[in-house]
Amino acid sequence: MTFSCGVSERMVEELYLNINPLQTAGKxxxxxxxxxxSWIDGYAVCDACKGSLRTMDKPPIRAFLADVSAFLGMEDAMLTNGAREAKFAVIHSLTEPGDWIVADGNAHYSTLVAAERNRVDVVRTATAGAPTYEVTPEHFAEALDTAEDARGTPPALAIVTHVDGSYGNVVDAAGIAKVCHDRGVPVLLNTAYSTGRMPVSGKELGVDFIACSAHKSWATGGGNAGILALSGAYRDRVLRYSVDNPVKPLETLGCSTRGSAVVALIAAFPYVRERVSHWDREVAHAQMIVKMLEDAGGFFILGTRPKRHDLIAMETPAYDEIAKTHKKRGYFLAKDLKACGIVGIKPGRTKQFKFSSFGLTDDQARYLAETFIDIKDRYDTR
Amino acid sequence: MTFSCGVSERMVEELYLNINPLQTAGKxxxxxxxxxxSWIDGYAVCDACKGSLRTMDKPPIRAFLADVSAFLGMEDAMLTNGAREAKFAVIHSLTEPGDWIVADGNAHYSTLVAAERNRVDVVRTATAGAPTYEVTPEHFAEALDTAEDARGTPPALAIVTHVDGSYGNVVDAAGIAKVCHDRGVPVLLNTAYSTGRMPVSGKELGVDFIACSAHKSWATGGGNAGILALSGAYRDRVLRYSVDNPVKPLETLGCSTRGSAVVALIAAFPYVRERVSHWDREVAHAQMIVKMLEDAGGFFILGTRPKRHDLIAMETPAYDEIAKTHKKRGYFLAKDLKACGIVGIKPGRTKQFKFSSFGLTDDQARYLAETFIDIKDRYDTR
Structure with a gap:
């Protein structure tokens, strides 16, 4: 059985190990x-609504927002349609068209698009480049100081990618936040790949906003859901209410994620809280896979070391060599992986690709590394 | 069995007739x-994504957008997180802070909040007031001309509620669009209560934008989904792309409704298309219920006549009399209805309330009217 092209059938997780980094922590x-x-029909969450989604007790949205704020070490939280909508809401609240913000060189496109939709320029920091692509507090200091000198005004906001989606680097968020705050710049931490997977405390990191992707990292599935957690001096500039409709938060147009998606988020929260406490196991799996691949030869891990996240990017010249003569070209790799029960890498890519080991058992993590190595060895005719 | 306060169980539609107008057409x-x-996990729709949600063929989003544009008599369509987000996107694209727009006197709060979030004033038309609350093309002409005289500039947009959520009035959208276009004002039709329930052709009505609520009226359930259909001269000002990420529509931040919600919308579309062709049956049910209630006495229908929509608002002084002496006060009505298997009206309301007969069978529609009458008669001690 294979993927269906229509809409009635998709059996990926049931039949395969899906290692797509977008998806592993959204299962x-x-x-x-x-x-x-149970909650799928229409506006089911509105059954007992008295006008304000965020203070509802049936389902327990009010309690969830309090719990999740505490879980993230923040003072308050809002439901959003996703991490990108959370970022847009903060930019929209803190900037005017023509302002500028700073973001790291590994920022996701949605950070850039959220700024562009607000007609706000983005100055991106440098990175250390290949092979680590590291972003440090010093990169932020340099970008902030240079751009402020050139533009004459400070940035309205810094958006910091906690863990980027290209290399799985975990940045020194506390160090970066300090650099920004020393210059009077509020900090939004984009945690699409961190909160929900690993422990994150906004208080310890000293950030003003945390944007979370429920579908990417909170085991919430594919309804649209995100969380924006808030603290500190800028909180009320983002969590502000309509003048004429004073129970309706403006930045979420009254209600944001308002159906079964928020119910899924609430239902998943006990699991998420528990799994986050086992983050060391996820890191151990990633480090084991990296070691097995590097010991085997022909695999070069990209990103900072030691590996501290389940998202693993690697260069694979060995696969690229095979692609040059294989009748299926670069598509052999996705095909061979699928024959071994593994899906989720971009078909056609052999030079460099990324995958995630999140949620695998010990045996599955080992099997994944062994399969990568077996496929390489299978074509080794030297 | 009753409603659960937690998140693991909700059995409303299985156990009751749910007549909440928000929900009847979202089932x-x-x-x-x-x-x-099948598609719930993580970013499942991203399995085969090449960078652009709106041109994906697996699942068939590209084909769906073409089909739905044609179905609505429009030229193009975008996926949004809901009708309010569609309205926000159009206002955001066509206005500057300080501009003003016009909306009808029955506009939903989300229209007003979407404008406020854009820092745009809303001039609302008058209505005919009680009992019809009708909004006519003349009301729009008067509001447009008076406000433009006072402000010195024309409005940037007119937002017209096709069918309002308070009285279920179907406006003369073609007549209103003509009044607006004669004055050079683009028209957005808010169809949260019309498209997906009843036939709507943007071409026939002559509107520039149609905002649709998938969870309210497209049998799509409770993921967050909406549609913004576009035509005419203003289309490309709303459906515009990022400069640096040219496959990403700016107003949806690249991807909007991006999980199982869009799959639900696609899966529901054949049913929606079919049911829209039976709209005359829905109108007949509403008219039958209205006639039965008015013949029984003590029920006064609000809104325009004849009834042309399943959303029915009524004044019920008979119930209000009962509430004055009932030990449960106004809550008797919701309790009595529930004992008869009917839920979905606001508990405590007896003076005036609304409900929807959408999707009922002939027998269910008759039963609903009979139950309303029986409850009134039950307490009639005269």
């Missing part, structure tokens, strides 16, 4: 699926 | 539920 648990199924 | 079919369940 739902049985209880979450049950909750989604 | 999912079995095939849609199956599709949601």
């Amino acid at each position: 739902t648990h049985a209880e979450t699926r049950k909750a989604i199924f | 999912t079919h079995a095939e849609t539920r199956k599709a949601i369940f």
